[in-house]
Amino acid sequence: MSSLVELKGVSKSYDNKLLAVNNVNLSLPRGKIIGLLGPNGSGKTTMIKMINGILAPTAGEIRIAGMPVGPGTKARVAYLPDRNYLTGNKTVEQVFHYFDDFYENFSMQKALGMLESLHIQPEARLNSLSKGTKEKVQLILVMGRDADLYVLDEPIAGVDPAARDYILRAIIDNYNPEATVLISTHLITDIENVLDEVVFVRRGQIVLYNSADKIREEKGKSVDAYFREVFAC
Amino acid sequence: MLGKLIKYEWKDTCKMGFLVLAVIACMTLLGVVGGVFPINFLVKNAQGITDGNELSNILMGFTVMTTYMVYIIGLIGGVYGVLIYSGVHFYKTMYSDQGYLTHTLPVTSGQLLISKMFISGVWYMLVLLGISISIMTLSGFLINVLLPEGFWESVAEIFRGLLWDNSEGYAEVRMVFVQLIFFWLFNLLIMPFATMMILYGSLTIGQLFRKYRAVMGILVYFGITFLSGIFGSVASQIVTTMQMLASDMAEDYTAVFMYGFGGYYIQFFVTVGVAVGLFFVSNHILQKKLNLE
Known part of the structure; x- marks a missing residue:
């Protein structure tokens, strides 16, 4: 199976001092839910930002579906950042129309359906929404797309347990089986059951890339327990 | 995609643009009411047409001074207001958290820059045009009040000469006039x-x-x-x-x-x-x- 995401010798340094990502080679297949796991400051978000063209790598090459990061890949990648970009007094519906205009793979019907199930009014103005509700709207904007790659940076951090369940359900129910979901988190227990594969990241380097089942089988413990063992302080 | 970017950029900035144009319109109105009318009153007093006392003259003079100070500050504020707003809007949408949306749109960086430069440039141009019209309007009113009758006829005569008279004197001035028009157009466009x-x-x-x-x-x-x-x-x-x-x-x-x-x-x-x-x-x-x- 051809890989969807290819990172070849990718490095990122800030000020030529701090090497946030160090010569990473990684190939991610299609049709998997992959956990990008690592402690805070391990380089997960930096890798994700480079995949989405928010950060330029210092060295190396990133390709998605065979294309270098650019307008072509951005049309195929749905990205949920760890930031809230929904500001101003636009309504939720206006933001949906914005996405519908720019992304051919955005489904207005699907997004409105998800909005309804979360009891959020399409007429609600962004500046009247709570932080948690904005995060849910951002997730809908991502999962409302029929993308090749979904990149979710800490999608369940900062939300209540009930919302976590909904978010995980939304990810599983709405992603295209041919697509890949890359989830970055350090809350492994909550997402362990949905992961097909896991990537452990430490100090900007990949220390492990394996299937979640194999880890459980070979190590005789959960991914979360193994993570704690590998990253014990 | 460029058309869509331009459409949303226009939607995002039109409130500010129309607000600045409205401020310029209000300043022009203020300039006429608080500037031209009192000047007219003072001129008529000086000519002995109306009978105003010294206090009213001082008050009118003060009103004119204050009005034109506010007028000039308002127009300068309009120009810098557009510049500052455009800079802040650009920074927020490109390099703050909103940049996470802007830079993940399936568009090229050139398209992003062009759309933002084009719309803010159009607003800046409209504001400069608004200021030009405001100054011309106010000047027109002031000329009517301050300059002798027959001024506009002289201006019309000069324009007729510029357009139709091919004598040497007019030909030279015409060159300067054409350059002035280009100068203004270049500046504006x-x-x-x-x-x-x-x-x-x-x-x-x-x-x-x-x-x-x-x-x-x-x-x-x-x-x-x-x-x-x-x-x-x-x-x-x-x-x-x-x-x-x-x-x-x-x-x-x-x-x-x-x-x-x-x-x-x-x-x-x-x-x-x-x-x-x-x-x-x-x-x-x-x-x-x-x-x-």
């Missing part, structure tokens, strides 16, 4: 876009710094405008002086104007050149050096 591109380019260069990127962007802007101003002014002085030395101004009085325009065009091309250069530099930074915090 091209400089707003160049000004915005220099602002956006500077803010983008500020992104290359590790810390205080917004502040660094502003400093880069002042640095670039200062240096290009100095360079343009020195270059235009040299060219103007060379042209003046090579001709006899006593023989050709319109030459004074023409050399002035020559100097202006050099400054104009320096500014446009800097703006074009900054477009390519910004595009390169967005493609190869983007580092959103």
Whole structure:
């Protein structure tokens, strides 16, 4: 199976001092839910930002579906950042129309359906929404797309347990089986059951890339327990 | 995609644009009510047509002074208001959290820059046009009040001469007049876009710094405008002086104007050149050096 995401010798340094990502080679297949796991400051978000063209790598090459990061890949990648970009007094519906205009793979019907199930009014103005509700709207904007790659940076951090369940359900129910979901988190227990594969990241380097089942089988413990063992302080 | 970007950029900024235009309209109205009417009153008093006492004259004079101070501050505020708003809007949508949406749209960095420069340039142009119309309106009213009857007939006579009279005197003035029109058109149609591109380019260069990127962007802007101003002014002085030395101004009085325009065009091309250069530099930074915090 051809890989969807290819990172070849990718490095990122800030000020030529701090090497946030160090010569990473990684190939991610299609049709998997992959956990990008690592402690805070391990380089997960930096890798994700480079995949989405928010950060330029210092060295190396990133390709998605065979294309270098650019307008072509951005049309195929749905990205949920760890930031809230929904500001101003636009309504939720206006933001949906914005996405519908720019992304051919955005489904207005699907997004409105998800909005309804979360009891959020399409007429609600962004500046009247709570932080948690904005995060849910951002997730809908991502999962409302029929993308090749979904990149979710800490999608369940900062939300209540009930919302976590909904978010995980939304990810599983709405992603295209041919697509890949890359989830970055350090809350492994909550997402362990949905992961097909896991990537452990430490100090900007990949220390492990394996299937979640194999880890459980070979190590005789959960991914979360193994993570704690590998990253014990 | 460029059309869509332009559409949303227009929607995002139109409230501010129309607000500034409304302020200019209000300032014009204020200039007429608080400036022209009292001046008319003072002129008629001076001519003995009306009978106003000294206190009313002082009050009217104070009103005129205050009005024109507010008027000038309002117009300058309009120009700088558009510049500052455009800079803040650009920074917020490109380099703050909103940049996470902007830079993941399936568009090129060139399209992003063009859409933002185009819309803010259009607003800047409309504001400059609004200010020109405001000044012309107010001047028209003031001319009516202050200058003797028959002034407009003289102006009409001059224009008729400029358009139809082919005698030597008019032909020379016509050249100056045509240059004036070009001068104004260049300023109105091209400089707003160049000004915005220099602002956006500077803010983008500020992104290359590790810390205080917004502040660094502003400093880069002042640095670039200062240096290009100095360079343009020195270059235009040299060219103007060379042209003046090579001709006899006593023989050709319109030459004074023409050399002035020559100097202006050099400054104009320096500014446009800097703006074009900054477009390519910004595009390169967005493609190869983007580092959103």
